[in-house]
Amino acid sequence: MTMSERIDPKRPGAGEISYDDAAATPVERAVEPAAPDQAEGTQPDGFGCHAPADRMEAQARAAGNGEILDQFAKDYPRGPHDKPESMCPAFGSLRVGLRMRRVATVLSGSACCVYGLTFVSHFYGARRSVGYVPFNSETLVTGKLFEDIRESVHDLADPERYDAIVVTNLCVPTASGVPLRLLPDEINGVRIVGIDVPGFGVPTHAEAKDVLSGAMLAYARAEVQAGPVPAPQGGRSDRPTVTLLGEMFPADPMMIGAMLAPMGLAAGPVVPVREWRELYAALDGRAVAAIHPFYTASVREFQAAGRPIVGSAPVGIDGTHDWLAAIGESCGVPAAQIGAAQNAFVPAVREALANAPITGRITLSGYEGSELLVARLLIESGADVAYVGTACAKSPWSAADCDWLESRGVAVKFRASLADDLAAMDGLDPDLVIGTTPVVQAAKQKAIPSLYFTNLISARPLMGPAGAGSLGEVVNAAIAGKARMEHMREFFDGVGSGDTAGVWEGDPNLRPEFRAHHQKKLDKAARAARAQEMI
């Protein structure tokens, strides 16, 4: 075949432009796709994330999912924003499942949601397929979708390949009450874990990680109660372990392990885990360190297993000192051994901080759950942190960090919205803004040096002496780049903004009448929806 034959979409029979043989990769079909149903088939997509959350929620309650939503409301309290302001929350649970060995993941949701989720998961390096059970209005309302999911799970349940299959209901199937709880608990020895992760019930993708981790821990706990379970691949520690809750930079669990050693303890598995057997080891820990404070459902399982939970983390001087004491006490370690651990590591943290001082005013925000910990480290490094915003809710496990920061005059905002983060940036005159993508973008437009929290701060060690000096270099380099940011702003000056951004040969074609017309349509739809509610 010539290249022109390959890329000419008008060639008879050519449905797609192809540049390589990727399209020839065989696709595993657990279930044949539903017959095309264009008129109704678009219906399940609804308004996607823009659907009114209260109506989706009412529909889910009417469909029998009230209990799940009530539990979400308790676990992940909302406000001020009640729907995702960044990425689809289901990405969190999807990523947790995709990172686990011998675990298959299947999504049930609108095609557009699944497209976005699989795109992002592969962008972030998922090296395996995401299963998808397609549906249309008919299969949704007749219950055929549930049958299709069940069939796909049966087809997939090969014990040679999988320990578990995770099936996730996205917004529309949750609102329609597709009953994943009715799936069998296991098929051929493969565990089946069904979860609902709707955007109108789970506020952030961080908390969605907890939804899946909590569900898997509940499953594993029931297995432990039922009888002996296998040890993790890497074997069991000969010392009592501390389970670590929250995704961390890979060196952090090792650093924590070194700090626990003088107390006769070892670092246990990190939850979210990487293989099913680690769940048993996690439940077997002497105590649980809630390094990230939003794992409410997981904490519930650990508490049911009788494990004490310790908040905050060994970051900075005070943080390391207090955390070692709290962990030691919760594990019944004698005071002398706790003191030995503190004496071994707190001076090292102090020295590392002194060697990497930071000068400048910083506003900080993110959705990882570690924002308060990073702020503590920055302050002990000498920075003036004026504002900390986190997309996560306040929890008992972040209370000590919040008190520590507020006692130093820092404005701490839980469930911070993008508007909060931008207002802090505008009002507090920072030398550096650490934040999410839209915050960093806004900072760049104002020529304020900025760093992405997720890519540049979360991807560094934070714990103990190793974490103490890790932020200085990147933060100081960013603050020193102010002149470069000014130059960049000058360079891009005059290229327009919003829908007039770019280089235009003539004047941008604004067509405000189109916008006004569309706005009228939206207003009319909103009025009709309000009238419907009154009926």
Ligand code: SF4
């Ligand atoms: S599943 Fe995610 S992407 Fe789809 S509508 Fe819900 S929140 Fe939006």
